[in-house]
Amino acid sequence: MNDISMRVRPGTATALIGRNGSGKSTLLSILAGLVRLSSGVLTTGRPGLTTGYAPEAFPALKLTAEDYLRGMGRIAGLCEAAGRSRVSELLATFGLDSFRSRKLAGFSKGMLQKVNLIQSLLIRPQLLLLDEPMSGLDLPAQHTLLDLLQELKREGTALVFSVHEPQIIEAMADDLYVLQEGQMLRTIHGAENLRSAPAVYIVYTELHPVAQQAVKAVPGVRTMQPAPDLSGISCTGLTVDQKMSDTCLQQILAAGGSIVSVKPLGGLGDLTEWMDPKDQIGSGRG
Template identity: 70%
Template sequence: MILQSTDRSILPEETDLPTLITLTRGSKLYGGRPVLNEVSMLVRSGTGTALIGRNGSGKSTILSILAGLLRLSSGELTYGREGLTIGYAPEAFPGLKLPADDYLHLMGRLAGLSQAVTESQVSELLNIFKLEAARSRPMAGFSKGMLQKVNLIQSLLIRPQLLLLDEPMSGLDLPAQHTLIELLLELKSEGTALVFSVHEPQTVEALADAVYVLQDGQMIRTIQGAGNLRTAPAVYIVFNGLSQAGQQAVKSLPGILSMQPVPESADSAYIGITVEQSVSDSCLQQILAAGGSVISVERLGGLSDLVKWMDPKDPNGSARE
């Protein structure tokens, strides 16, 4: 099932998995400028949630909010359990003068781990990521990929219940990416919830059970269910010219998956609606019969339709801050 964010349902599929995070109508302002606008999402144990969107769309802001590093300007963030253990690997990790070993032991102590557990975890993870030989070297001389491995290791020391990863594949070579995916799949099977921003379709396909697409701080599309990431035929229709009553009549039709204003449009009257492919013709007929105008019709279908939102560049081809 494909859904964009709606008030009535954040996670439509029934599941027995416990809820860890509920974000409802979350907004964030920086200097009076909105960087998130009424974003809603739900995270359950043992699931992978991918945040995709071009640079500057709000992915890192959401991760910082979930990590407790930023506060919402408005909206509500609730945790499903007290004492939730959270691991967080930010996108930028500095090349400190400390040796990797000293830094990781310090992070273990800050997390409340005993010296013996810290030593065991650090040694195991350094070995997994093939950094054992470099553990005593100052990180200031590390490559980007080596720094990213240390960044990931510090987030994994406590075997967190919630793991937040901002562009985890950045700087990693293919063997290291495969190692990370295997490790994250293992954590998922143990009940860890993953929330990650990503530009690589293969990472989404390997780990995600839900995808949230962001543009300019707004949630413009959501896909729930791993199967729907691969085979989710639907049609996205943009229209205008309908009254509120006419819009409600369209929204009540069978096979309607989501309906909301089109955020990227200069015309606030444009409405985007996602419908099951089998009922798209009847939906178009209803819009036209009610006096509306159809602006565009686009067929959707799983990951192939999402790749354009994983490109770190904006639609004009230039990198965005």
């Protein structure tokens, strides 16, 4: 990985997106302390930071769900009574209470993912790292997980997760990083920039004032202001809701204007291609 710079703050959620092989899993492993840095600096900001980590791949072990989770609780520092209570609480929350004595080797992918998530939540971590947390989960389990993550976030936990589902980003994320082949391709900061309705920015040659006012009156127009001159030609920059962009384009052309550029803005519409898990040719990172 190269030229990665990011800051994760308490009580915020950071989303990592990119196709398979872009470096999301590697970055999460670095943050979890499982992969050493060859260069650069990783600082925690506080001593003794407690971290929960749910990797993308989770093995079907020969242990029962309860034995595995209680063992993980002991490793995390929970006493026997606290571990037993927390395991029971989370198994019930994810609908696995009746499967607690069954071996993980017989679990479905979705059930294994629930156990994977539970082990990362046994303690209330200050930093929670999740690699494709929705993978294999049915809709009720997705809602359960989102509720738990929102609660942790309110309590001050810093969340970092890789994801392919736009609805998860809109529900949780405060910051977003787009990765491509181990490099940071794009960043978006601020929940309002991730949840805003998709918009389009249109630059066109200036129209007669009457025609300009008619375009400005189109429903969904957010802003209209002078744009940088194009070879001495006066231009206008117009921001409009995506659903009304075709109407504006048609009206501009009908009034004799020329379209200089059209650029998607806001929302997640222009990031869809980076949430496609399809492998990138020649890439070997997860």
